[in-house]
Every structure is written in C-alpha cells, then in structure tokens.
Amino acid sequence: MIKALAIVPYEGLYEMMKEVAQEVEDIQLHIELGNLQEGAAIAREAEHEGYHVIISRGGTASLIQEAVSIPVIDIQVSGYDVLRILTLVKGFSRKAAIVGFSNITHGASTICKLLDFDIETLTITKETEVKEILTGLKKLDCEVVIGDVVTVQAARELGLTGVLITSGKEAILDAFEQTRRSYRIYSRLQKDVSFYKHLLDCGGQAIAVMDQEENLVYTNETFYKEFQWGKLRNLPGMKQLLQESLISNDKITKTLHLNEGFWNISTCTMDRHTIIMMNKTNFNQENVQGIDRDLSAIELHMSVPYIPMTGKSEAFQRVLQQIDEYSTMKDPVWIFGEKGTRKSVAAHSIYLKREQGNGPFIILHGERLKRDQLKDLLNEAFFHKYSNGVLFLKNVDKMSSYIQKELHAILQMEGSNNLKWLVSSRDDIAEKVSSGEFYPDLYHSLAALTIHIPPLRQRRQDIEDLVHVFISELHPKYGNGVVGIRQDALDKLIHYDWPGNVEQLRQVIEQLFLQSHAYYIEKEEVVDLFNQLEQQDKKNDALTPVDLSGTLEEIEKQVIAKVLEEEGLNQSKAAKRLGINRSTLWRKLKE
Structure with a gap:
C-alpha cells in the first residue's frame, strides 16, 4: 500500500481528490490544504511521518521538491x-489575459487560437515576475487574469479579478498513475532523513528557525499548532519584523495581534538563520477587560483581505471614484447604504489604499459596544495605543444614545485628531439625525466625507459582472463543473429586486452553483430558487413543522432546506447551526 499525502492549494481540488481517491485501492491518501511555503512546511513534517510520496500542484509542488527528499508528483x-476555464470567462465583458508558467500557457495559447478567443497569453519563468507583468496588464486596462494560485493571488492584490485554472478528474487520475511509478522507483532508495535539531520547548513558547530565504527549517510543536507559516509571514507587522531581523544582527522584540490574541515576539540571528521566539501575552485579560467580556464587540486585524468591488454602472463607478479620491485623505469617511451593499468591503478598500497594510485595522461593532467596554477602552488609552491604525465603526446607527455621546467626547479629546475613522450605517441616517434619534454632533464629526452605495436594484447593469465574478470565485472553492449561466437565467437575476442587495446575490449564486449538475446554471433553477424565497417571505418558517412521515434521508433534506432558508441561503451559517462542516453540507446538497 502506497502512503501518499496530497497538498492542494484550494478547497475545490481537496474535495475532488477525496472523491477520486475512493476509486483506487492501492493508494492510502491523506489530503491537506496548503499553498506555496505553507505547503512546503506541511511536506517537511509529512516526510518524517512515513509518507512515501507527496502529490501537489504547480508552484507548491516545485517548492516541495526543494524541501523534501521523497518523490513529489506534480x-x-x-x-x-x-x-x-476559458469557457467560464467567455461570459466576462472585460479584457482578460492568461499569465502562468509554460505548463499552463503553451496549451492555453493553442486553445485560444483554435477557438478564436481574444485572450493574451504571457509566460513567466519565476514567481517574482508575476506582479510586474500584472501591473503592466492593469495599465493596459486588463481586468481579468487567468492562471495558477500565485497569479490569482497577485491579481487580487492589485485589484484585478483573478480566475484560477482548476484541475479536473483526468489530471488527478494521471497523478495517481505517476505516484505508482515513482513509488516503485524510489521505494528501495528511501532513507530516514532528519532536517531538524531538537530545541528546548519552553512551555507555551512557540519557536521557529528561518533561513535567509524566509523558509522554515525548524518549528516546535507549539508553533506548529498555533500558526500557518505561509499566512503568518505575510502579515504586514510580521513581514516588517522578519525583514528587520534579516538586515540587523540585534535582537528585536515586538508585540503583534495574531490568531485573536497578542504575542510578544523576539528574533535574533545566528549562523545566517533567524530564531523566532513567541510568547502569548495576557494583554486582553489585564489591559482590555471589557473587551474580554465580549470579544465580538471589537476585532483587531493586522491585515484584511482584498475583496474586489466590481460594477460598470455610472452610480457604482462614482463609488469607486470616491474610494480612490478619499483614500488620499485623512478625514473620516462615512459609508452608508442598505443592508448587503458591502459597506465593509468599501471600508477595507479605503484602508488598503490609505495604509498599504501598515498599521492595524480595528473594527468596533456599534450594536455590540457596551458602556463598560467603552470606559475600559478609555481607561487603558486604547485609542492612543492604536492611533497608527484605522478604526472602522461598523453599524454606528445601532449604538445606544449614551455610547454616541461618549464617543463624541472622545473625538473632542486632545490628540484625537490623529485617529483615522471609517464609519458605516444604513442609508436612513440623515432622517435619524434630523429626528434626534442619532446624536447630530457625532454625525457632523465623522461625516466629513460621505459615500453612498446604491442598492443593487438601482444598478442592475452591474449584476452580470457580479454573477461571473462570484462563479469564478466558487469554482476553485467547490470544484464542480459549473462554468457559466444561461442568458435567460441571467435575465431573471437582473430583473429581481434584490432586497438583500449584493450579499443576497452572492448567496443565491452559491446556492445555484451547488445545486446545478450541468456546466451552465439554467433558467428553471433560478425560477425554482426564487419560488423558495417567495414562499419564505409569505410564511413564518419557524412555525412550519418538518414532515416526519418520510425516510430518514427525506427528513434530513427537509431540515437542511429549512435551515438554509432561515439563514438566508448562507451556507456557512447553516452548516454551523446543523453542526456539520461546509464541505459535508455541500455534499448533502448534491445528493
């Protein structure tokens, strides 16, 4: 029996490999999610756990080949x-290009010529070339980039739409055949090799050793459990610390917010390696007691993900122009709009453009912030400590009147001019200010600049692009065969009023994506789903009993459908309520 580990860069490939693995009997397969350095770190550990072969893809496979001595199948x-994928992006109205290594571009170029697709194809020889090429494409008004995980990630960082070329069943079966051949060749040559030296594990201290290329050559158990190196080293604060460590020979110590906690991190150099020692602090418990009682009232992020905002309507183009314009200013920005218009995404965009990821992004949830918590923040000089960051006051209109006045008092304090505020509220905020329901002085202090995000029903021409963006994002996530939507089905979506706006559209597309068994979402599937939404509006589902006269499988499907409807088709929330993971829910929906 061949003991193989698959390290895959996206969830859709994870699910597909699980499905194909059930068809083979001579390979004992374990699958892990991991990309690039993160995947290489997983591979190093796997080599010492007795795996015979590692299966991966693209750039991750190349890094793993350098990291381990056992066979690696690409x-x-x-x-x-x-x-x-080319069929999937054919529906985009925007200019597209393919960027990747020769294993992708040579075949893609030939197919584009055969099918007369007007898509430029660019070949790279190393990962570091990607950002420069994509920057050039952006200047040429290219908005959609097709490629591997490295290309897609770089595209999104630059504000482009990245579409991942996913692997199908045929490629996985071929990889399994290569696994068998490699195992026969290398099984007699395998040797036990240890790259790590034992380091003292000081209680809960997380320890790692990094070489000059920022590759890990050792991690202790605590570090391995707490952190994923691929994500950790790219956090802005951590990235700056590691760069300083590589340049300086002195010991450097900083406190960073990681994994929902504060860590004291010390680094020192030895023999061209950097030793990283991390201790979790009790900052939350001692210094921010109010926050500890309700951690959901405040979120502190050292980085936020880039989420593309797309729309060609005149109304939404104005929003994008305001985001670009206000990103060059330090004044507070008040973002208002209906529920689901993605006000938080607009705040993320301003933060990323203003700060380039330097300084924390702090979210204060207006509806959760309590009087005692605000006092504790003041007593511990929280606003002063994080004056180098951006404070996003989310749902400010849901704050109590007391909190509104206290917050206004904070803004009048000496030194408060250094605070950088972003604010969001529903679009009826002006009425609340006029009626006295919202404290006028606070509004005038924070509404120096305003952005109104119009509801989706007022910018229907944006729906087509949004639908294709959502499908391209779901494809690598779930890995099924959907590559587009029929025009008559799209017309149904365009003429729907979308009371939940863009978020509701995204949830509906995800539901349609999972339910479809063909390459294209059909009109009938959209009509059926809209009928479900209409029935949900007409009755109180909480009072509708589940029919217990059917089989266990039928009852289970009723329960899943009911919970999905109650959660507004939000798969993550439904899975959490049902006590299952999202992958299990997805499989049950397909049955």
Missing part, C-alpha cells in the same frame, strides 16, 4: 482544464 494542468 498534478499537471490538462488541455481540458484550460478549456473549461
């Missing part, structure tokens, strides 16, 4: 994989 990108 899941090749087939012509079928390229054709499927």
Whole structure:
C-alpha cells in the first residue's frame, strides 16, 4: 500500500481528490490544504511521518521538491482544464489575459487560437515576475487574469479579478498513475532523513528557525499548532519584523495581534538563520477587560483581505471614484447604504489604499459596544495605543444614545485628531439625525466625507459582472463543473429586486452553483430558487413543522432546506447551526 499525502492549494481540488481517491485501492491518501511555503512546511513534517510520496500542484509542488527528499508528483494542468476555464470567462465583458508558467500557457495559447478567443497569453519563468507583468496588464486596462494560485493571488492584490485554472478528474487520475511509478522507483532508495535539531520547548513558547530565504527549517510543536507559516509571514507587522531581523544582527522584540490574541515576539540571528521566539501575552485579560467580556464587540486585524468591488454602472463607478479620491485623505469617511451593499468591503478598500497594510485595522461593532467596554477602552488609552491604525465603526446607527455621546467626547479629546475613522450605517441616517434619534454632533464629526452605495436594484447593469465574478470565485472553492449561466437565467437575476442587495446575490449564486449538475446554471433553477424565497417571505418558517412521515434521508433534506432558508441561503451559517462542516453540507446538497 502506497502512503501518499496530497497538498492542494484550494478547497475545490481537496474535495475532488477525496472523491477520486475512493476509486483506487492501492493508494492510502491523506489530503491537506496548503499553498506555496505553507505547503512546503506541511511536506517537511509529512516526510518524517512515513509518507512515501507527496502529490501537489504547480508552484507548491516545485517548492516541495526543494524541501523534501521523497518523490513529489506534480498534478499537471490538462488541455481540458484550460478549456473549461476559458469557457467560464467567455461570459466576462472585460479584457482578460492568461499569465502562468509554460505548463499552463503553451496549451492555453493553442486553445485560444483554435477557438478564436481574444485572450493574451504571457509566460513567466519565476514567481517574482508575476506582479510586474500584472501591473503592466492593469495599465493596459486588463481586468481579468487567468492562471495558477500565485497569479490569482497577485491579481487580487492589485485589484484585478483573478480566475484560477482548476484541475479536473483526468489530471488527478494521471497523478495517481505517476505516484505508482515513482513509488516503485524510489521505494528501495528511501532513507530516514532528519532536517531538524531538537530545541528546548519552553512551555507555551512557540519557536521557529528561518533561513535567509524566509523558509522554515525548524518549528516546535507549539508553533506548529498555533500558526500557518505561509499566512503568518505575510502579515504586514510580521513581514516588517522578519525583514528587520534579516538586515540587523540585534535582537528585536515586538508585540503583534495574531490568531485573536497578542504575542510578544523576539528574533535574533545566528549562523545566517533567524530564531523566532513567541510568547502569548495576557494583554486582553489585564489591559482590555471589557473587551474580554465580549470579544465580538471589537476585532483587531493586522491585515484584511482584498475583496474586489466590481460594477460598470455610472452610480457604482462614482463609488469607486470616491474610494480612490478619499483614500488620499485623512478625514473620516462615512459609508452608508442598505443592508448587503458591502459597506465593509468599501471600508477595507479605503484602508488598503490609505495604509498599504501598515498599521492595524480595528473594527468596533456599534450594536455590540457596551458602556463598560467603552470606559475600559478609555481607561487603558486604547485609542492612543492604536492611533497608527484605522478604526472602522461598523453599524454606528445601532449604538445606544449614551455610547454616541461618549464617543463624541472622545473625538473632542486632545490628540484625537490623529485617529483615522471609517464609519458605516444604513442609508436612513440623515432622517435619524434630523429626528434626534442619532446624536447630530457625532454625525457632523465623522461625516466629513460621505459615500453612498446604491442598492443593487438601482444598478442592475452591474449584476452580470457580479454573477461571473462570484462563479469564478466558487469554482476553485467547490470544484464542480459549473462554468457559466444561461442568458435567460441571467435575465431573471437582473430583473429581481434584490432586497438583500449584493450579499443576497452572492448567496443565491452559491446556492445555484451547488445545486446545478450541468456546466451552465439554467433558467428553471433560478425560477425554482426564487419560488423558495417567495414562499419564505409569505410564511413564518419557524412555525412550519418538518414532515416526519418520510425516510430518514427525506427528513434530513427537509431540515437542511429549512435551515438554509432561515439563514438566508448562507451556507456557512447553516452548516454551523446543523453542526456539520461546509464541505459535508455541500455534499448533502448534491445528493
């Protein structure tokens, strides 16, 4: 029996490999999610756990080959994989390009010529070339970039839409065959090799050793359990600390917010390596007692993900122009709009453009912030300590009148001019100010600049692009065969009023994506789903009993459908309520 580990860069490939693995009997397969350095770190550990072969893809496979001595099988990108993605992006109205290594671009270029697709193809030889090429494409008004995980991640960082070329079943079966061949060749040559030296594990201290290329050569158990290196080293604060450590020979110590906690991090250099020692502090418990009682009232992030905002309507183009314009200013920005218009995404965009990821992004939830918590923040000089960051006051209109007045008092304090505020509220805030329901002085202090995000029903021409963006994001997440939507189905979506706006559209597309068994979402599927939403509006589902006369499987489907409806088709929330993970929910929906 061949003991193989698959390290895959996206969830859709994870699910597909699980499905294909059930068809083979001679390979005992374990699958892990991991990309690039994170995948390489997983591979190093796996080598010492007795795995015979590692299976991965693209750039992650190349890094793993350098990190381990056991055979590494690269899941090749087939012509079928390229054709499927090209068909998917055919529905985009925006200029597209393919960027990747030769294993992707050579075949893709041929297919584009055969099918007369007007898509430019650019070949890279190393990862560091990606950002420069994409920057050039952006200047040429290219908005959609197709490629591997490295290309897609870089595209999103630059504000482009990245579409991942996913691997199909055929490529996975071919990788399994290569696994068998490699195992036969290398099984007699395997040797026990240890790259790590034992370090003292000081209680809860997390310890790691990094080389000059920022690769980990050792981690202790605490570090391994607490952190994923691929994510940790790219956090802005951590990235700056590691860069300082590589340049300086002195010991450097900083406190950073990681994994929902505060860590004291010390680094020192030895023999061209950097030793990283991390201790979790009791900052939350001692210094921010109010926050400790209700951690959900405040979120402190050292980085936020880039989420593209797309729309070609005149109304939404105005929003994008305001985001760009206000990102060059330090004045407070008040973002208002209906529920689901993605006000938080607009705040993220301003933060990323203003700060380039330097300084924390602090979210204060207006509806959760209590009087005692605000006092504790003041007593511990919280606003002064994080004056180098951006404070996003979310749902400010849901704050109590007392908190509104106290917050206004904070803004009048000496030194408060250094605070950088972003604020969000529903679009009826002006009425609340006029009626006295919202404290006028606070509004005037924070509404120096305003952005109104119009509801989706007022910018229907944006729906087509949004639908294709959501499908392209779901494809690598779930890995099923959906590559587009029929025009008559799209017309149904365009003419719907969308009371939940963009978020509701995203949830509906996810539901349609999971329920569809064909390459294209059909009109009938959209009509059926809208009928479900209409029935949900007409009756109180909480009072509708589940029919217990059917089989256990039928009852289970009723319960899943009921919970999904109650959660507004939000898969994550439904899975959490049902006590299952999202992948299990997805499989049950397909049955």
